[in-house]
Amino acid sequence: MEYIKRNAxxxxxxVVETPGHQILLTEELISILEAIVQLDMQNxxxxxxxxxxxxxxxxxxxxxxxxxxxxxxW
Structure with missing residues (x-):
């Protein structure tokens, strides 16, 4: 299974692959995750x-x- 590692x-x-898993992240999911990170930074x-x-x-x-x-x- 792939996941996106967050930088400091x-x-x-x-994108990092967890050993033993082969489920790939879709482009849509990656875009959603990027949007979440951006919203978190704005928050x-x-x-x-x-x-x-x-x-x-x-x-x-x-x-x-x-x-x-x-x-x-005054």
Whole structure:
């Protein structure tokens, strides 16, 4: 049986055959797997962006609290 080995950076690597199995991956299945990897990478990127935006929101909230408390001026 063939499978696609994933590289350390998350991209798809070479097709590797498991000893004793002869079922081949179809081109359609390989395309689907590549799409899944791409979506996974986009998901990770989106999660990082969301975290950065959340951190910025928290910083702005702290700044607004400081302004309201009179500790900081506009």
């Amino acid at each position: 950076d998350g991209t798809l690597g070479n 990770v990127s989106s999660q990082e962006t969301i975290k950065q935006l959340n951190d910025r929101i928290l910083a702005l909230e702290d700044e607004v609290k400081s302004i309201k408390a009179g500790e900081k001026k």
